[in-house]
Amino acid sequence: MTNYLVKRVLMMLVTLWIIVTLTFSLMHAIPGNPFASESDQLPEQILANLRAKYHLDEPLPVQYLMYLKNLVFLDLGPSIKSDSRSVNDMIADGFGASAWLGGQAISIAVVFGILFGIIAALNRNRTLDYVAMALAVLGVAVPSFIMAPLLINFLAIKFPLFPVATWGTWMHTVLPSLALAFGPIAIITRYMRASMIEVMNQNYIRTAEAKGIPTVLIVIKHGIRNAILPVITFLGPLIASLITGTFVVEKIFAIPGIGKYFVDGIFNRDYPVILGTTIFYSAILIVTIFLIDIAYSLIDPRIRLTKKEG
Amino acid sequence: MATEERIDPLFRPLTKDVQAVGITRPSLSNWQQVVRKLVKNKLAMLGFFIILFLVVMAIIGPSLVPYSHSDQSLLDRNKELSAEHWFGTDELGRDMFARTWFGARISLTIGVVAALIDLVIGVTVGGIAGYMAGRGKKGDRIDNIIMRIIEILYGLPYLLVVILLMVVMEPGILTIIIALSATGWVGMARLVRGQILQLKNQEFIMAAQVLGAKFSRILLKHLIPNTFGVIIVNLTFTIPSAIFAESFLSFLGLGVQAPDASWGTMTNDAMGVILTGDWWRLFFPGLMISLTMFAFNVFGDGLQDALDPRLRD
Numbered sequence: 231m232t233n234y235l236v237k238r239v240l241m242m243l244v245t246l247w248i249i250v251t252l253t254f255s256l257m258h259a260i261p262g263n264p265f266a267s268e269s270d271q272l273p274e275q276i277l278a279n280l281r282a283k284y285h286l287d288e289p290l291p292v293q294y295l296m297y298l299k300n301l302v303f304l305d306l307g308p309s310i311k312s313d314s315r316s317v318n319d320m321i322a323d324g325f326g327a328s329a330w331l332g333g334q335a336i337s338i339a340v341v342f343g344i345l346f347g348i349i350a351a352l353n354r355n356r357t358l359d360y361v362a363m364a365l366a367v368l369g370v371a372v373p374s375f376i377m378a379p380l381l382i383n384f385l386a387i388k389f390p391l392f393p394v395a396t397w398g399t400w401m402h403t404v405l406p407s408l409a410l411a412f413g414p415i416a417i418i419t420r421y422m423r424a425s426m427i428e429v430m431n432q433n434y435i436r437t438a439e440a441k442g443i444p445t446v447l448i449v450i451k452h453g454i455r456n457a458i459l460p461v462i463t464f465l466g467p468l469i470a471s472l473i474t475g476t477f478v479v480e481k482i483f484a485i486p487g488i489g490k491y492f493v494d495g496i497f498n499r500d501y502p503v504i505l506g507t508t509i510f511y512s513a514i515l516i517v518t519i520f521l522i523d524i525a526y527s528l529i530d531p532r533i534r535l536t537k538k539e540g
Numbered sequence: 541m542a543t544e545e546r547i548d549p550l551f552r553p554l555t556k557d558v559q560a561v562g563i564t565r566p567s568l569s570n571w572q573q574v575v576r577k578l579v580k581n582k583l584a585m586l587g588f589f590i591i592l593f594l595v596v597m598a599i600i601g602p603s604l605v606p607y608s609h610s611d612q613s614l615l616d617r618n619k620e621l622s623a624e625h626w627f628g629t630d631e632l633g634r635d636m637f638a639r640t641w642f643g644a645r646i647s648l649t650i651g652v653v654a655a656l657i658d659l660v661i662g663v664t665v666g667g668i669a670g671y672m673a674g675r676g677k678k679g680d681r682i683d684n685i686i687m688r689i690i691e692i693l694y695g696l697p698y699l700l701v702v703i704l705l706m707v708v709m710e711p712g713i714l715t716i717i718i719a720l721s722a723t724g725w726v727g728m729a730r731l732v733r734g735q736i737l738q739l740k741n742q743e744f745i746m747a748a749q750v751l752g753a754k755f756s757r758i759l760l761k762h763l764i765p766n767t768f769g770v771i772i773v774n775l776t777f778t779i780p781s782a783i784f785a786e787s788f789l790s791f792l793g794l795g796v797q798a799p800d801a802s803w804g805t806m807t808n809d810a811m812g813v814i815l816t817g818d819w820w821r822l823f824f825p826g827l828m829i830s831l832t833m834f835a836f837n838v839f840g841d842g843l844q845d846a847l848d849p850r851l852r853d
Binding site: 241244245248252253256257367370371372373375376379380383470474477478481482493496497499504508511512 | 692698700703705784792794811822831833838
């Protein structure tokens, strides 16, 4: 077990290092520099000073090693466009909103996805099943950047229940969370339904039924615990798609989260910001997948992490 | 009176001209069975016809109206649906019908080409890894290296990598395709490797080897045809996800550049007017993206069921 954990953590670090190297070399492969827009107006000496300030005058390998060294101390460097702020500050600033939004969305998705999946499985081939599955197909088909304006149109403009955009009270979080959660709910519902149907046909469920245990108890005590495993394996990719979903949702709802800094960074060609946020997102994703694998073995004692084949 | 008359007719020996009853189902090849099952699946067929419709409209749609996707007419800005403009116009007076189907060309092209590149790279790499695994020390090492690369690429947040590549390269369709395929082949490679590993230890492969079949014959006649189903099903899911990724990138402003249109850029353009109630601006591109995702997904699901021998009737 310890062996496995050490190996996994090493693998995670290698993946992160590759991401850093990849993004670093990609960024410097492009012609031009972050001061391209000012270079006509500023004297050569000032430009040289600016380059020196951000260490852009050093040879690339030196810059690369410096970045890595700072990264070890979790320093992501300064933002070039917004002068006084470091990328760390920006991430610290935006993380609250993004994490709240993402956490709320994934909670909604897990709770309702599992609930709908169970309802669909228990009413197999009856009306409720068809309703749940229609919802699931819709969720796969309608991307979040179309869902979000639809929600704004209906729940904020036609029926002004929630604020249209921006950030502040909890009411502001409802629409963006729903827009984000819609796709994941659909995916979880599908997986939960399929695995619940399989579990409910098992012999131990029949035994429990024969003993006269009420259906609710059977579902809670035997059904969910066994059916939830395939759903958990799917949480990793789901969280990845949720993270990318936050870019657009934060943009549409004008939410001051990390996604907004990332998108703005792209348009300003603010390389340290793009690099820093990419690393941050990747780290979150990699750690989450790792935690999910561990949770997997805790829920199902039959699975031993060490025996897992890559 | 012949003895035959007294025997219950059910137990009489058959005369030559009586046809045997019941079991004459025509013998079908594997693919005929798959197609037959697929045709019976109404939802999958609906998906198939939607795909067909979208492809046909992508080809002929833009030429059905006398406007091109980039013709501006500042007098006709944000016009509602009418006999002249079937899908209305946008904020520069461009015809939405022409733009929608021009966008279909771009979206479908990107989806199909990116998926095909994924297919070629994925099948090649996955096939090599699967074949090399368990072939002595050297073979195992090759498999190991490939799998480590795949594992790391799989751990990368793929849209982030695509966005990074898009930032670095010149914007355009080719760039989108390259960016999407750079990480997209990994899923296919994993799938094919798993399939080959599973297949090559089965008895029919061993039998072929014992009979002296060459490797090329085993690969072409046994291994590849048997992985074909899984590959095709995977293809029906990679096409919509490539289309989705393109819309997503275009929505963020990184994909197709003006004056060209894709469903993603049109959705993004419509964001500014959702408050004014010009619903058609969002509705048509949004509907097309959703229809495409829906059609490919239900068709893929149906194909998967049809290819699953456990679900055969």
